[in-house]
Amino acid sequence: MDRGGHRSADGGHAVQGMKRHTIGVAGLTAALLLAPAHSAFAGGPVDKGTTDTKKDTGLNNDTLYAAVSYDTSKNGSGSSVGHVSATGTSWTPPACWLAPRWTAKQFAKETESEYKDVTTDPNQPNYAKNATSQFRDVYKDGEYKNYNLDQQDDGMWWGAVENPNAPVLERTACNSTLPFWVENGETPKVKNAISPEILAGLAYEQIKVPGTEVTLAPSGTTKVNLATWAWLDKGDFKPVSVTASITAPGLNLQATTVAKPVSLKLQPGTEDAETYPASGECAINDDDSIGEPYETGKAGETPPCGIKYLRSSAGGTYKLQATVTWEITWTGTGGTSGDLPDGTFGNDQDVRVQEAQAVNR
Incomplete structure (x- = not known):
């Protein structure tokens, strides 16, 4: 093998970082x-x-x-x-x-x-x-x-x-x-x-997205068998990105990983509930909002994104979990690009449900 060739065998050991440690x-x-x-x-x-x-x-x-x-x-x-x-x-x-x-x-x-x-x-x-x-x-x-x-x-x-x-x-x-x-x-x-693909995966690891506390109507306390509207305002969720790079003599590689919100998943915190739509997956609207804000006069309508609880929380609360799915893609040096697995991130929020058949809204 010449002096500029490559050699691999068991035993080389290194990890990422900057400070020297004993071999x-x-x-x-x-x-x-x-x-x-x-x-x-x-x-x-x-x-x-x-x-x-x-x-x-x-x-x-x-x-x-x-x-x-x-x-x-x-x-x-x-x-x-x-x-x-x-x-x-x-x-x-x-x-x-x-x-x-x-x-x-x-x-x-x-x-x-x-x-x-x-x-x-x-x-x-x-x-x-x-x-x-x-x-x-x-x-x-x-x-x-x-x-x-x-x-x-x-x-x-x-x-x-x-x-x-x-x-x-x-x-x-x-x-x-x-x-x-x-x-x-x-x-x-x-x-x-x-490679750019490896850097894209490392950038994925550094991606951070906002929490997902949805707005509810009625807020705080809802009623049994009453459709509760849920939504996230436009501007709350927008694409985020991280760029990873490495530079050395003769080497300059980078990749930008982008996470774009695509849907909101509602999980009521109890089996005694129905979601709207039935899948619990609320799509992102064209204006980057999710769901639709409740307005006076819509009490008899079915919300595009929401929940109906079928049983009271008996003085306690249900843990509503709202999770956003993020579509993740990357572009890198030399025109490289690709897709990475979707990512999710969500939060729990307390919902109190009282016994009642209807409420004036």
Whole structure:
């Protein structure tokens, strides 16, 4: 394999973030010692690294390149916002990916530091020292030469990055790929390499939408067998978006994930109730409102969105759950685009129902 090629084997280990941590040793496989778990990183939305590769002499304020940054300026806001949950699918945001993480000088400095720390520590077991030495040999005097320091301005070392929000066993799935060299401007043809689609999934995870407390008429307390109108005013719900991006020499990728409200689901909180429409799904109107406000004189009409309770709440309340479904799509670098699973987010609100057959409205 040449110095600019790719190599993957068990043992590379990294997670997203910005602060440097001690490299640990991954262990053994049946055939050979694994490499050390190289520089673990973890964290949520962070700013991109700012290292200048032409002036870089190693780690610059412990800042590396692998972090994904998020623009949440067009996200939902307010005290009742929350993250959407994917529905009707096993899809989850990306648990890990491969991305540019070190300049040649950064990688050399970190590997040499780890090698020294482990091999000179009398408390380290021999297998750890051997694994660390084998890892160093690959990049210093083996398949690569001297960490590609002579190509400092021409490429970067890529490595595994973990999503700290993913389950542990899932986010370590990329750790079998050891760090590999990629020329600036090239896109490595390896599984899990960072892409607009991966960024779109990460942006999905950062989406926040407003709460869904609906307006009811009658409000607060309603009557048995009386149609209760429900609605959300236009402007309360509108599309929101988050843009995720990653930038390094020769690499500039981004994706914008958009969530658009499409329907409101009403769940009365009791089986002794009917919904309007019967499915409980109230569609978004052309003006982005949901349902229709009650007006005097409509008491005998069927609401386009609402509930009729068939039994009183016996002095207590029912928990009306109002959940909005959000259609989620994305667009990214290079004209890429796609759909992501619909997301839902909702709130509960108390509804008191009294015994009565009718009420003057």
